[in-house]
Amino acid sequence: MLDPKLMDEPARMAALERYEVLDTPGEASFDRITDLVRSILDVPISAVSLVDADRQWFKSIAGLDARQTARDIAFCAHTISQRGPMVVTDAREDARFRDNPLVTGDPNIRSYAGIPLETPDGYNIGSLCAIDTVPRQFNPGQIAILQSLAALVVEQLELRRIAERDHLTGALTRRAFLGEMNRAIALFERHQRPASLLLFDIDHFKRINDSHGHPVGDQVIHGIARLCTGLRRPSDSLGRLGGEEFGILLPETCREDAARAAQRFCEAIAATEISGAPPLRATASFGVAELRADWPTSESWLAVADMALYEAKRSGRNRIAVARHDASHAA
Structure with missing residues (x-):
């Protein structure tokens, strides 16, 4: 059954823009989550990726020196098109990604697990992902941990949005x-x-x-x-x-x-x-x-x-x- 909110790009973008988070400096609350993903899942790279109109922008990325990539090569751009986890065990064997420059060149992605960052009103604005440079399986326990941490990312975004308003005036803090x-x-x-x-x-x-x-x-x-x-x-x-x-x-x-x-x-x-x-x-x-x-x-x-x-x-x-x-x- 089709999910209309997964196909409504203008509404998804409006949901992303409400957080007013794109192009903001790094924040420890998000960096701690990507560090946890790397440690618990034993992967070299983890990111909080937000999918903009034509790019993916990283609110936090651990293990890679990058701030953004084009949307059309982003694994996370595929993750936001579904409700559940997206897992790629070997990108070179996956028709969607085997010619992707992130696979054929740096950072040489071979395996990926991404959880959609779903807002309370049901729009996927990005993903929390774990990335490895070798083929691998992600077991159900690891996916469950990644899902819990993705929920924590959304919670931090919500708390960040609430904290950005002055209680007396409604103006930004x-x-x-x-x-x-x-x-x-x-x-x-x-x-x-x-x-x-x-x-x-x-x-x-x-x-x-x-x-x-x-x-x-x-x-x-x-x-x-x-x-x-x-x-x-x-x-x-x-x-x-x-x-x-x-x-x-x-x-x-x-x-x-x-x-x-x-x-x-x-x-x-x-x-x-x-x-x-x-x-x-x-x-x-x-x-x-x-x-x-x-x-x-x-x-x-x-x-x-x-x-x-x-x-x-x-x-x-x-x-x-x-x-x-x-x-x-x-x-």
Whole structure:
């Protein structure tokens, strides 16, 4: 009987994108799982492989120096087309893989066991796999262990997704927002795709807390975050970076368009009455920085935007400042 979710590629890709994990740095929780697979199954290579539109990308890979491969040569691209384990005992004897460059050349794959990474809503977004360079059988006990560890990978992805949202505002946490910035940097380095960062904080926020109390301060933070969420494009990311400081990541956006967007956000915040007891108005100051090769890390890019934000505050607040192309940074 056909399984429609195994054939719905747009929905599968949407399920993968919800995790916002592609092109993020390595994480110990996933590396521990691939290390366990190598140790328990006695294989030289193990990977947490996520199957993107045209590539497989490794969230974790142990025993091989690679970050991704083309999807059309990926064993894991076959694994996601089924519900159960996929086992290849000798790739040179398997018509699907005997001419595969990963078999005929490095890393000389001969045997493979992969478990689909099935999301709670039933989509296979990748696999946890064990790879050997010699033909071999994987016994039922080993497959059962691999299945348990694959379930743990999905659990870690779910926990990671939940932990990436700030409880007060619903915005991305600082960690998650830096992950989005790292993805934008990877796209810039690989395909020269532009991106810009808006960094802002609420003006005189300490005065609001001191005058009205922290619950009212929380109402202001929540109200401004909700306003910015409504104003941003679907492709933009809003993050709470700490206290009253926020970031908005604008993909496919150059410096001039980012400055115009920052001005719209700035004016909208100043014009909005935030409901509460009592209702309040607040303003925010913005720093704008387009991504450039001169600041190729999230920390250096943030530092440049922070310099522009400082200039906006020094110049009187409730305004924007744009980082110069020749700006230096401290990171």
